[in-house]
Amino acid sequence: MADVQLMGLLNATLQAATLLFVAALGELITEKSGILNLGVEGMISIGAVTGFMTAINTENLFLAVVAGIFSASLFASLHAFVTVILKQDQTVSGLILTILGLALSSLLGKKYVGKKLTTKIESIVDIAEPENIVEVLLSQNIIFYFTIVLMITMAYVLKHTMYGRRLQAVGEDSKAADSMGLKVNKTQFIATCVGGAFAGLSGVYLTLSYVPYWTDNMTSGRGWIALALVIFGGWRPYRTAIGALLFGFLEALVPRLQTYSFEISPYLLKITPYLITIFVLVILTIYKDGKTGSPGNIGRPFFRENR
Amino acid sequence: MSKYILAKKTSVHDFSTFYSFLIGLAISITVGSLILLLQDQNPIEVFSLMLKLSVGSMNSLSASLNKAIPLILAGLGIAIINTVKLWNIGAEGQIFLGAIIVNLVYINTDLRSSSLYILLLLIAGFIGGSICILMPAITKVFFGVNEIITTLLTNYIIIGLTVYLINGPWRDPDSLSFPVAAYVGEEVFLPKILGRLSIGFIICILCTFAAHYLIDKSVFGYEMRIAGGSQMTAIYAGINAKQKTFIAMLIGGGFAGLAGAVELLGQTHRVSTGISQGFGYTAIIVAAITGMRPIGIFLVGTLFGALTIGGSVIQTIGVSSYIADIIQATTLFGALIALFFFTYEIKEVQDG
Numbered sequence: 001m002a003d004v005q006l007m008g009l010l011n012a013t014l015q016a017a018t019l020l021f022v023a024a025l026g027e028l029i030t031e032k033s034g035i036l037n038l039g040v041e042g043m044i045s046i047g048a049v050t051g052f053m054t055a056i057n058t059e060n061l062f063l064a065v066v067a068g069i070f071s072a073s074l075f076a077s078l079h080a081f082v083t084v085i086l087k088q089d090q091t092v093s094g095l096i097l098t099i100l101g102l103a104l105s106s107l108l109g110k111k112y113v114g115k116k117l118t119t120k121i122e123s124i125v126d127i128a129e130p131e132n133i134v135e136v137l138l139s140q141n142i143i144f145y146f147t148i149v150l151m152i153t154m155a156y157v158l159k160h161t162m163y164g165r166r167l168q169a170v171g172e173d174s175k176a177a178d179s180m181g182l183k184v185n186k187t188q189f190i191a192t193c194v195g196g197a198f199a200g201l202s203g204v205y206l207t208l209s210y211v212p213y214w215t216d217n218m219t220s221g222r223g224w225i226a227l228a229l230v231i232f233g234g235w236r237p238y239r240t241a242i243g244a245l246l247f248g249f250l251e252a253l254v255p256r257l258q259t260y261s262f263e264i265s266p267y268l269l270k271i272t273p274y275l276i277t278i279f280v281l282v283i284l285t286i287y288k289d290g291k292t293g294s295p296g297n298i299g300r301p302f303f304r305e306n307r
Numbered sequence: 308m309s310k311y312i313l314a315k316k317t318s319v320h321d322f323s324t325f326y327s328f329l330i331g332l333a334i335s336i337t338v339g340s341l342i343l344l345l346q347d348q349n350p351i352e353v354f355s356l357m358l359k360l361s362v363g364s365m366n367s368l369s370a371s372l373n374k375a376i377p378l379i380l381a382g383l384g385i386a387i388i389n390t391v392k393l394w395n396i397g398a399e400g401q402i403f404l405g406a407i408i409v410n411l412v413y414i415n416t417d418l419r420s421s422s423l424y425i426l427l428l429l430i431a432g433f434i435g436g437s438i439c440i441l442m443p444a445i446t447k448v449f450f451g452v453n454e455i456i457t458t459l460l461t462n463y464i465i466i467g468l469t470v471y472l473i474n475g476p477w478r479d480p481d482s483l484s485f486p487v488a489a490y491v492g493e494e495v496f497l498p499k500i501l502g503r504l505s506i507g508f509i510i511c512i513l514c515t516f517a518a519h520y521l522i523d524k525s526v527f528g529y530e531m532r533i534a535g536g537s538q539m540t541a542i543y544a545g546i547n548a549k550q551k552t553f554i555a556m557l558i559g560g561g562f563a564g565l566a567g568a569v570e571l572l573g574q575t576h577r578v579s580t581g582i583s584q585g586f587g588y589t590a591i592i593v594a595a596i597t598g599m600r601p602i603g604i605f606l607v608g609t610l611f612g613a614l615t616i617g618g619s620v621i622q623t624i625g626v627s628s629y630i631a632d633i634i635q636a637t638t639l640f641g642a643l644i645a646l647f648f649f650t651y652e653i654k655e656v657q658d659g
Contacts, residue, residue: 038455082640086647087313091394091455092595093643096636099588103632107342110627221463228456267474271467274460278442285452304312 007130009252017248018144019205023226024240025154026198031230033191034171034297037079038094041223042101043196047072047203049105052214055117068204069197076196080189087301106216113215120212143205155237171295174302184302228277234293250276314654323649324598331642339634353626357617369504375612376507377566381590382608383518384562386599390522391555392535397458398563399587400465401436405567406582408435413491421494428495429568436564437557439465444556448549473579488578497573505573519601531555589635596639611635
């Protein structure tokens with residue numbers, strides 16, 4: 001019986017980690033290009049609500065996933081337009097993206113509060129109570145496996161391909177990249193939209209699989225934890241994945257602690273993931289002496305100087 | 308062959324931020340109208356109803372001004388912290404902790420003089436806001452931890468704490484419907500000055516001038532700006548950048564905490580999750596849209612307070628209150644877009 005509980009914990013860990021990791025990976029790509037997008041929370045919400053609405057209205061899950069990804073990407077292009085083309089403050093624009101995204105998704109989702117999905121994204125193999133690790137892995141859904149593929153692909157693309165090298169060159173030193181003939185604006189614009197698409201995928205995972213219903217503000221700070229994960233992972237996909245697993249574990253563990261009759265208020269337990277996020281960030285920054293490995297040009301708009 | 312490049316204008320018009328704001332407002336009203344049309348609502352009807360119910364009568368006007376108080380106070384706090392080039396995204400949490408500390412002090416003390424008691428509690432609120440930003444300030448100043456993420460995450464921690472308090476130790480046994488803390492006594496309610504408008508609005512005006520003086524006129528404001536700029540300049544000028552940054556963050560957090568105190572003593576009169584309805588986030592928009600200028604924050608905060616009241620009353624005719632949030636956010640987006648045309652120009656340069 002303990003085994004079943006342990007496997008349940010593992011299962012919940014993987015699900016929570018997937019949700020965080022997809023969004024973090026998207027933000028990683030955006031930040032690699034030198035653009036900081038603080039709008040992750042808003043983009044996840046937009047992806048989540050459009051995915052859910054499409055699923056309710058068409059009962060076509062594939063279409064719902066595509067709609068969620070596309071809408072979040074389109075939403076991110078707003079940030080790209082304001083920061084890449086118009087060179088405005090990335091912090092302000094990103095924050096507005098979060099506020100606007102949460103408000104817009106609440107407005108759109110108003111009619112859908114309390115509705116239940118008839119179908120949700122199914123596990124690869126339907127196992128009610130997985131008893132070993134293989135069964136836990138098999139009971140994950142297609143997005144989980146797609147995320148693993150994305151992680152490996154992105155790690156490879158960033159390190160070993162021309163596209164990855166160009167992306168990082170733009171993010172490290174956009175002026176040098178520009179003089180090498182790279183298209184800085186185009187790269188940053190695309191990277192921001194790709195980041196949005198990943199956040200959208202995270203959003204549809206949230207509403208079509210993780211908790212298959214819609215309520216206001218259901219992202220509950222996960223976008224911000226995803227942002228912290230990018231720093232935690234030192235802008236590297238695999239390390240970010242480890243961070244996501246750690247935080248996924250925390251999110252899965254907290255509600256379970258009560259069943260082990262812990263004498264802590266459940267309300268206080270709920271804030272532990274946020275406390276630990278801050279704690280880990282502090283430890284990490286001290287350990288690395290402020291050199292976290294962030295892209296050199298992050299947050300700074302690129303200008304072609306008067307020559 | 309000549310080509311075109313983007314360059315910063317050498318001189319920027321004095322009122323460019325103000326004009327950008329007006330253009331942003333026009334854009335947001337257009338966007339808001341489109342959203343209303345898509346929801347089968349008549350935008351002119353909805354907007355005129357919002358106007359009527361937010362500034363149309365003495366009662367609604369004072370409600371709007373009351374709503375503006377937390378936006379302005381938190382916005383001023385954000386502007387002070389931005390003087391050292393840092394972002395305070397944690398105003399929401401600071402508002403809550405301000406109110407919590409006020410309630411804590413109220414429960415544990417008993418003063419005869421009502422006005423002295425109120426003053427004490429307002430100071431307690433300010434300190435509460437400072438306590439809330441203490442951890443982000445320490446980690447920023449001493450270890451260089453990104454303050455955007457730490458202040459934001461603090462919001463979730465403080466709101467979690469609020470939920471714990473009103474469900475546990477502070478739960479009012481008389482409230483059967485949803486968990487809230489007990490009311491504070493009438494002796495510490497903020498007095499009303501005009502209709503339903505509380506004295507908090509006077510505090511707000513005083514704070515606006517204080518922040519204006521602190522940022523633009525005082526020596527400390529000058530030192531803060533240098534501390535937020537280049538590290539070398541600060542060392543050369545003999546300014547302790549870390550100290551200035553730390554103090555600026557505590558003062559900024561305190562302003563938001565004061566907003567919580569005013570909200571508790573003037574409006575809700577008890578601690579609940581309704582102490583702030585996203586005021587801390589709206590305050591970011593208010594501060595950013597004005598380019599962090601205190602007088603501007605006062606004016607835009609007042610407008611946005613009315614907009615929030617307008618947004619909450621139109622729920623009665625079936626329009627989502629989120630339309631107000633959307634208008635506020637798109638105003639800033641529109642203003643950012645407009646600001647581009649005031650600050651940049653396309654230049655023609657000779658190649659080679």
